[in-house]
Amino acid sequence: MFSQIYDRIHGLLTSPYSFGHCKTRTGYRILTTSRRMDPSLAKKTCKMCCLEMPEQARKCPHCHHFQNRWTMMMFHPGFAVLLFSLPLVAMMIVFSTFFDPGENYATYKDQIVISDCQIAFGNTKSAATAAVIGTIKNTSKVSWKDIKFHVDFFDAAGKRADVGQREEYSYGLAAGETSSFKVSFTREYPETNYVKPVVRIVGATDMRSRW
Numbered sequence: 001m002f003s004q005i006y007d008r009i010h011g012l013l014t015s016p017y018s019f020g021h022c023k024t025r026t027g028y029r030i031l032t033t034s035r036r037m038d039p040s041l042a043k044k045t046c047k048m049c050c051l052e053m054p055e056q057a058r059k060c061p062h063c064h065h066f067q068n069r070w071t072m073m074m075f076h077p078g079f080a081v082l083l084f085s086l087p088l089v090a091m092m093i094v095f096s097t098f099f100d101p102g103e104n105y106a107t108y109k110d111q112i113v114i115s116d117c118q119i120a121f122g123n124t125k126s127a128a129t130a131a132v133i134g135t136i137k138n139t140s141k142v143s144w145k146d147i148k149f150h151v152d153f154f155d156a157a158g159k160r161a162d163v164g165q166r167e168e169y170s171y172g173l174a175a176g177e178t179s180s181f182k183v184s185f186t187r188e189y190p191e192t193n194y195v196k197p198v199v200r201i202v203g204a205t206d207m208r209s210r211w
């Protein structure tokens with residue numbers, strides 16, 4: 001089986017690939033006259049080298065040229081390569097869509113706009129908290145998830161008094177959507193340190209991404 005394939009491929013590799021035409025009068029005359037006499041002895045001439053061969057031959061015994069395009073394609077080494085690589089290509093397409101990270105947030109970072117930020121203080125059982133409540137608007141055409149909020153807290157003197165960062169895995173923001181948000185932080189300092197919050201979105205993941 002494999003040696004047969006090897007012979008065919010080898011024969012093909014050592015023969016020219018292009019198609020020639022050899023419509024000699026003698027060639028056709030031999031073909032027609034011999035057919036009338038005995039079909040098993042019928043001859044045809046090679047399209048490439050113009051030498052004679054049995055009419056049933058699919059490959060020229062002299063120059064190894066395949067006599068029709070379909071046979072040549074079937075026995076072309078590229079055909080086998082294609083056949084074996086098709087499942088691989090299909091797998092690669094599946095994997096690339098599965099692991100597609102989607103759009104890069106850095107390209108769109110100016111298209112998410114934060115406004116109307118206010119601070120709300122609270123106390124849980126274990127700690128004091130400072131939460132920022134505000135409005136978030138996605139002006140891009142991409143929907144985002146896993147939005148990473150970064151907050152700088154300034155005191156009354158305009159000095160940066162604390163910094164907080166939080167990734168909201170459950171928070172999704174559709175393309176063109178305006179929504180409210182709240183990010184809460186453990187507060188280590190007095191309330192007077194938390195006068196003005198400045199919120200930036202430092203990271204987000206395209207919602208089409210699975211990861």
Ligand SMILES: [Zn+2]
Nearest residue numbers: 046049060063
């Ligand atoms: Zn030939």
